[in-house]
Amino acid sequence: MKTIFAGFAAMIVIALGAGYALDRAGFSTAEQSAGENVRLD
Numbered sequence: 001m002k003t004i005f006a007g008f009a010a011m012i013v014i015a016l017g018a019g020y021a022l023d024r025a026g027f028s029t030a031e032q033s034a035g036e037n038v039r040l041d
Contacts, residue, residue, distance in 0.1 A: 022028070
């Protein structure tokens with residue numbers, strides 16, 4: 001049981017870390033869909 005909880009904790013830490021890292025790297029949805037190549041009418 002202890003191993004399962006450690007796995008869940010690691011999964012949460014990895015997911016939050018990846019989300020933060022990708023947001024800092026410029027891969028957020030807002031940054032990908034905004035720019036001079038996007039034409040919105």
